[in-house]
Amino acid sequence: MFISKELLLACALEFDVKLSDDAVMKFDTYARELVDYNEKVNLTAITDPDEIVIKHFADSLAFIKYSGIEAGNSFVDVGTGAGFPGVPVLIAADGVKVTLFDAVNKKLEFIRSLVSSLGLDADIVHIRAEEAGKMPEYREKFDFVTARAVAQLRILSEFCIPLVKVGGSFVSMKGSISEEEKVNGIAAFSKLGSELYDDIIYNIHNGDERNIIIAKKISHVSSKYPRNMGQISKKPL
Ligand code: SAM
Secondary structure, three states, X not given: OOOOHHHHHHHHHHOOOOOOHHHHHHHHHHHHHHHHHHXXXXXXXXXXXXXXXXXXXXXXXXXXXXXXXXXXOEEEEEOOOOOOOHHHHHHHOOOOEEEEEEOOHHHHHHHHHHHHHOOOOOEEEEOOHHHHOOOOOOOOOEEEEEEEOOOOHHHHHHHHHHHXXXXXXXXXXXXXXXXXXXXXXXXXHHHOOEEEEEEEEEEOOOOOEEEEEEEEXXXXXXXXXXXXXXHHHHOOO
16 A cells, blocks of 8 residues: 555544545555656645645545535536545545536646546546636536635635535635635625635644635526636636
């Protein structure tokens, strides 16, 4: 094994996720392929096996606990990068329909090859979230939309909330968030037919703090959103 099975099982249990032997083997393959591919294309600064387990895999599994996602739900990970949190959720949560978006195709080449070597099934789409949010096949189609470490909350909200079904949730995952970013983000929720549902601070296995903010979608988003990237960054909501 490349990663420590004991560490992975313990970290997953901290988020109430019980991993099968098959899932453990898949995480081991994931870590090996991530470190290999990272020699060619920069996907992550974290390459130590224990750190991959704690900072990437377990933190991604926190999504399962705090979002309450269950079999039959659809889910898109916006800006999946090296697959976080989308691929750990795909491995560990049975029966969830997983879509992975990223604006950079080189990263998705890694994800396509990984998902195929794990024998799993996901929609892997080279697209910017704010373009997907205008397309009928993606707009207001997902039960859950998440993004980890992608952009400031008010910008991220405009990328992500147009993709959420009415009644669904947007789940923002970050290392930490300032009070100002939070207040601006919550103001953006209301312009996008949504309201704050939960604000969770939790710790990963090494004691580092992480933040999840959840918005519930209560009504349709105005057709003027999402705007294009230039407008979003020039005048964030
Ligand atoms: N979510 C991963 C993680 O937690 O390790 C990757 C984080 S990385 C810092 C940000 C990723 O978001 C990059 O892969 C980038 O290409 C992608 N990204 C940024 N803005 C995006 C957008 N508007 N639509 C789709 N992907 C985007």
